[in-house]
Amino acid sequence: MSEGVRVAVVGGGWAGLAAAVHACAAGHRVSLFEMAPQLGGRARSVRKDGLTLDNGQHILIGAYVQTLALMRQVGMDVEAALHRMPLTLQYPDGSGLRLPAGPALPAFARGVLGWRDLPWGDRLGLLWWAARWRLRGFRCPPSMTVAELARRCPRRAYQALIEPLSVAALNTPAEQASGQVLLTVLRDALFGPPGAADLLLPRRPLDALLPDDASRWLRARGAHIELGRRVMRLTADDTGASVDDEPFDHVIVATPPGEAARLLADISPAWSAAAAAFTYQPIITAWLRAPQTRWPQTMMALRADGLRPAQFGFDLGALGGPADTFALVVSGAAPWVSAGADATRMALMNQWEEAFPATTHGPVEWIASRTEKRATFACTPGLKRSPARVHPRLTVAGDHVEGPYPATLEGAVRSGVEAARCIG
Numbered sequence: 001m002s003e004g005v006r007v008a009v010v011g012g013g014w015a016g017l018a019a020a021v022h023a024c025a026a027g028h029r030v031s032l033f034e035m036a037p038q039l040g041g042r043a044r045s046v047r048k049d050g051l052t053l054d055n056g057q058h059i060l061i062g063a064y065v066q067t068l069a070l071m072r073q074v075g076m077d078v079e080a081a082l083h084r085m086p087l088t089l090q091y092p093d094g095s096g097l098r099l100p101a102g103p104a105l106p107a108f109a110r111g112v113l114g115w116r117d118l119p120w121g122d123r124l125g126l127l128w129w130a131a132r133w134r135l136r137g138f139r140c141p142p143s144m145t146v147a148e149l150a151r152r153c154p155r156r157a158y159q160a161l162i163e164p165l166s167v168a169a170l171n172t173p174a175e176q177a178s179g180q181v182l183l184t185v186l187r188d189a190l191f192g193p194p195g196a197a198d199l200l201l202p203r204r205p206l207d208a209l210l211p212d213d214a215s216r217w218l219r220a221r222g223a224h225i226e227l228g229r230r231v232m233r234l235t236a237d238d239t240g241a242s243v244d245d246e247p248f249d250h251v252i253v254a255t256p257p258g259e260a261a262r263l264l265a266d267i268s269p270a271w272s273a274a275a276a277a278f279t280y281q282p283i284i285t286a287w288l289r290a291p292q293t294r295w296p297q298t299m300m301a302l303r304a305d306g307l308r309p310a311q312f313g314f315d316l317g318a319l320g321g322p323a324d325t326f327a328l329v330v331s332g333a334a335p336w337v338s339a340g341a342d343a344t345r346m347a348l349m350n351q352w353e354e355a356f357p358a359t360t361h362g363p364v365e366w367i368a369s370r371t372e373k374r375a376t377f378a379c380t381p382g383l384k385r386s387p388a389r390v391h392p393r394l395t396v397a398g399d400h401v402e403g404p405y406p407a408t409l410e411g412a413v414r415s416g417v418e419a420a421r422c423i424g
């Protein structure tokens with residue numbers, strides 16, 4: 001297609017922003033329609049009692065190459081915006097894995113060998129387990145869960161490392177989560193290039209991490225961005241596609257799966273039925289104020305079980321956020337959503353007091369919590385995800401689209417880049 005192709009992007013989350021930036025960079029005329037009054041989708045900032053908080057605490061890793069490339073493309077200073085630290089799953093009692101800096105594979109081996117609170121047999125068992133999956137090319141039967149994948153992994157290493165990584169990356173409990181998707185993430189992170197396994201923690205609110213810079217970049221290049229506009233109807237034929245009867249040469253649908261299923265019901269009933277069949281996993285984020293509390297590092301792993309909801313905690317003050325403010329994250333949170341807000345709040349306060357008795361000076365105050373019931377799709381074994389190409393004039397982007405990654409920022413951005421490549 002020649003310069004001046006009219007492209008509509010429906011949905012201004014990170015997938016839609018990636019698609020819009022790439023379509024614009026390719027010389028197309030881009031219109032972006034977003035239903036909400038702001039861009040960012042699930043990865044956006046929210047205001048609460050005068051504080052700017054994130055819709056949910058987000059973690060990026062060094063292996064998010066396309067997300068980092070997109071941030072740089074729209075002019076962000078990535079090193080300033082993200083706090084980089086080697087992969088560390090350290091618990092409040094000081095136990096846990098801490099990888100040294102440097103090339104990923106030797107760093108993983110050195111980190112495991114230096115994991116002091118893990119018996120020697122378990123350290124070697126974990127390395128042997130990882131080496132075996134590497135030899136198998138990080139492939140497992142599609143029906144395998146993470147728990148089955150880790151059957152030969154030493155129990156203590158499984159509980160302190162594999163289970164928390166699974167719930168953090170896939171937002172799905174290990175007994176239900178796809179072993180293959182976790183293997184893909186482990187391959188890219190632990191066996192990728194130097195820095196791939198590093199944790200990248202936002203030092204800015206999510207809006208200032210991509211949506212603000214991306215929208216400035218797009219507007220400066222003539223893109224049309226319409227906020228507060230819910231697209232109601234799409235059509236597509238051989239000559240083009242339309243958005244609420246406005247003609248375009250190509251449309252990229254970058255909404256969550258349920259809304260994509262509605263919009264595409266007439267264009268591709270089969271695609272629409274598959275997207276409507278997704279099941280979801282919630283995430284709860286709670287914010288607490290704990291004056292004069294200092295953690296040894298900005299992110300702590302927490303022991304979660306039937307009484308303790310959160311798997312991770314973040315010191316937002318140390319990350320440039322509001323002072324004395326901490327975020328607790330409950331991934332794969334379905335049991336806690338069922339338990340109700342009061343029970344979850346009480347359990348989180350108890351968990352905090354139990355985990356941080358020595359570092360808390362003064363009363364801990366509950367600020368707020370936020371439950372995203374459809375935070376991500378449930379990343380289960382053999383899950384059939386729908387393809388990006390629905391029609392020659394219409395492609396789909398979003399973290400739910402067919403791809404190797406779980407529902408993450410990187411999955412969303414990759415799908416957006418790919419959808420823009422399909423234009424023409």
Ligand SMILES: Cc1cc2nc3c(=O)[nH]c(=O)nc-3n(C[C@H](O)[C@H](O)[C@H](O)COP(=O)(O)OP(=O)(O)OC[C@H]3O[C@@H](n4cnc5c(N)ncnc54)[C@H](O)[C@@H]3O)c2cc1C
Pocket residue numbers: 010011012013014015016033034035036039040041042043055056057058059060229230231232254255256259283284285372374375376397398399400407408409410411412
């Ligand atoms: C609490 C929480 C914590 C998370 N933590 C992490 C993490 O640590 N690391 C990580 O990588 N990922 C994390 N994720 C996942 C990540 O946020 C998502 O994978 C990603 O944001 C999905 O982007 P998307 O563009 O595919 O979809 P969305 O962000 O859902 O964007 C879709 C957009 O489409 C708009 N829209 C819908 N219908 C219409 C319509 N008809 N017309 C116009 N616009 C429409 C919506 O308003 C929305 O803005 C987390 C998610 C949540 C909710």
